[in-house]
Each structure stands twice: as structure tokens, then as C-alpha cells.
Amino acid sequence: MGTKKILVVEDNEDTREILLYRLKSMGDYEIQIATNGKEALEIATKSKPDLVIMDLKMPVMDGWEATRALRQTNWAKDLPIIALTAQAMENDEEKALDAGCNDYIAKPIMDYTILRRKIEKLLR
Numbered sequence: 140m141g142t143k144k145i146l147v148v149e150d151n152e153d154t155r156e157i158l159l160y161r162l163k164s165m166g167d168y169e170i171q172i173a174t175n176g177k178e179a180l181e182i183a184t185k186s187k188p189d190l191v192i193m194d195l196k197m198p199v200m201d202g203w204e205a206t207r208a209l210r211q212t213n214w215a216k217d218l219p220i221i222a223l224t225a226q227a228m229e230n231d232e233e234k235a236l237d238a239g240c241n242d243y244i245a246k247p248i249m250d251y252t253i254l255r256r257k258i259e260k261l262l263r
């Protein structure tokens with residue numbers, strides 16, 4: 140099995156820090172960080188993560204575009220991607236699934252147990 144790699148893609152520093160802290164307490168995960176979609180593609184291509192947590196609204200390249208780009212590659216066409224959606228934006232969820240995300244969770248994340256379950260399900 141070995142340690143699973145999770146790539147967190149999020150432009151907001153506070154959200155990133157909280158996610159990092161929470162993910163580390165969830166299990167033996169190696170966490171990588173990207174602050175926009177373009178960076179995510181570069182890091183993911185090199186490090187081949189086992190799962191991606193993808194914010195949608197980001198500068199440079201947003202999460203929808205980055206997800207679509209990943210889905211066009213051979214190695215990432217089935218890579219588990221969980222989108223971080225904005226609670227107020229109802230069609231974010233639909234657009235995330237349309238772009239190829241496997242699942243989504245609304246920000247701010249109130250219950251990290253739900254995120255943990257989603258991660259564990261997708262990494263199985």
C-alpha cells in the first residue's frame with residue numbers, strides 16, 4: 140500500500156493551512172500543495188498524486204480548467220478529484236462534476252468526517 144499522496148490545490152492560504160492540518164490528522168498521507176490550477180498540473184505531472192482536492196475559483200488557472208486538463212492525460216483520467224465548492228454557488232457542484240470531478244465538498248468545511256469518508260472511499 141504505502142503512503143498515499145494527496146495534492147491540495149487552493150489559492151486561499153487560511154483554507155490551505157486548515158486543510159493541511161486536518162488531512163495530516165486523518166491518516167498517513169503525504170500532502171502536496173499547489174496554489175492554482177497551473178501549479179497543480181505541474182506538480183501532479185511530476186509527483187503523480189493518488190488524490191486531488193481541488194478548489195474551483197483560483198487565479199491563473201481555475202479548478203475546472205485544471206480538472207479538464209488532467210482528464211485529458213492518460214495517467215490522470217481516473218485520478219480521484221474532490222472539488223471544493225462555494226456554498227452560495229449552487230451550480231458549482233454541477234459544473235465540478237461536468238468538468239470531471241468525482242465528488243465535491245462545500246466550503247467552509249464544517250464536518251471533516253465527511254471529507255475523510257469521501258477521501259477514504261475514493262482511495263479504496
Ligand SMILES: [Mg+2]
Nearest residue numbers: 150194196197
Ligand atoms: Mg479560491
